[in-house]
Amino acid sequence: MINAVGLHKAYRLKGRRIAALQGVDLHVRQGEVYGVVGRSGAGKSTLLRCVNLLERPDRGEVRVDGQDLTALGSARLRAARHGIGMVHQHFALLSSRTVAGNVAFPLEIAGVSRVERRRRVAELLDLVGLADRARAYPAQLSGGQKQRVGIARALAPRPKVLLSDEATSALDPATTAGILDLLRTLNRELGLTILLITHEMEVVKRVCDSAAIMEDGSFTESGRVSDLLRTPGSLLTRSLFPLPSDPPPGTVALTYPDGTDEPLMSQITRGFDVDVNIIAGALEEVAGHSVGRLNVRITGERRAEALAYLADNGLLVEEVR
Numbered sequence: 001m002i003n004a005v006g007l008h009k010a011y012r013l014k015g016r017r018i019a020a021l022q023g024v025d026l027h028v029r030q031g032e033v034y035g036v037v038g039r040s041g042a043g044k045s046t047l048l049r050c051v052n053l054l055e056r057p058d059r060g061e062v063r064v065d066g067q068d069l070t071a072l073g074s075a076r077l078r079a080a081r082h083g084i085g086m087v088h089q090h091f092a093l094l095s096s097r098t099v100a101g102n103v104a105f106p107l108e109i110a111g112v113s114r115v116e117r118r119r120r121v122a123e124l125l126d127l128v129g130l131a132d133r134a135r136a137y138p139a140q141l142s143g144g145q146k147q148r149v150g151i152a153r154a155l156a157p158r159p160k161v162l163l164s165d166e167a168t169s170a171l172d173p174a175t176t177a178g179i180l181d182l183l184r185t186l187n188r189e190l191g192l193t194i195l196l197i198t199h200e201m202e203v204v205k206r207v208c209d210s211a212a213i214m215e216d217g218s219f220t221e222s223g224r225v226s227d228l229l230r231t232p233g234s235l236l237t238r239s240l241f242p243l244p245s246d247p248p249p250g251t252v253a254l255t256y257p258d259g260t261d262e263p264l265m266s267q268i269t270r271g272f273d274v275d276v277n278i279i280a281g282a283l284e285e286v287a288g289h290s291v292g293r294l295n296v297r298i299t300g301e302r303r304a305e306a307l308a309y310l311a312d313n314g315l316l317v318e319e320v321r
């Protein structure tokens with residue numbers, strides 16, 4: 001749905017050249033939630049602005065829904081942007097307009113009739129759980145409610161893609177969870193493709209099907225979260241699941257990407273005559289799936305066979321040296 005290849009972007013600031021994007025390839029599948037996570041200054045906002053061409057990349061190509069945005073003139077680009085909604089960290093609502101007036105705004109610009117606007121605004125406010133606040137002004141809303149208005153407004157032109165620029169970073173954890181769950185629901189029910197940028201791993205953990213880690217203008221790791229959880233040495237896996245203590249050398253870190261239904265530990269103790277001592281462990285939810293991490297000491301003559309058995313059964317097996 002979003003395919004960006006070889007994106008480069010540099011800024012000039014007081015005679016200094018700042019390379020914000022240094023060859024980013026981004027592939028977001030239709031209907032998935034994709035998170036780009038990284039520290040402040042990594043280039044996340046620049047990347048997002050290059051995806052809808054609010055910022056023109058110096059080099060590289062951006063395709064959204066099959067259309068090469070980098071090749072379009074300004075009129076066709078404006079039209080293409082109707083297919084790409086955006087929500088902002090600080091909501092960007094018009095304070096002089098009511099909730100309904102904010103959501104109706106893009107529809108007015110697009111020349112949608114008054115009757116149709118009313119119908120659509122009511123539908124959108126219902127969708128984001130704000131049907132009873134249509135006449136309120138932004139100043140009368142909580143942060144979470146403001147972001148719901150921002151989301152409803154972004155969805156008004158029926159975009160296929162939603163870009164989220166740190167949509168939850170100004171919100172407290174409970175409100176963040178509510179907004180992320182709303183994004184997940186919209187993703188599932190409307191088939192909306194969502195690209196979000198964030199500096200919080202928790203956001204990736206809660207909603208993302210795929211993710212990339214961004215550092216100094218490029219991706220150091222990217223892919224489906226379920227695949228990254230199977231990738232030895234994955235930074236994302238380490239950041240999502242720091243083990244409770246520094247794992248002692250000679251132990252093994254095990255990741256269960258598909259939950260912990262199989263009694264694999266008892267199978268290896270019986271099947272390979274090894275002893276298993278559990279040192280630390282955690283079970284977490286990742287985008288609605290449970291993922292386990294264990295740090296264990298395994299001893300016995302057939303230890304190597306036991307580890308191979310675990311890997312064959314879908315576990316990521318990493319020896320701690």
Ligand SMILES: Nc1ncnc2c1ncn2[C@@H]1O[C@H](COP(=O)(O)OP(=O)(O)OP(=O)(O)O)[C@@H](O)[C@H]1O
Nearest residue numbers: 011012013018020039040041042043044045046047
């Ligand atoms: N308009 C601009 N002019 C000059 N430099 C800029 C501009 N926009 C971004 N930069 C610089 O480009 C680099 C990447 O910035 P960007 O905002 O994309 O990072 P980010 O990961 O989104 O960080 P943050 O979360 O703090 O916004 C930074 O060094 C930033 O200072």
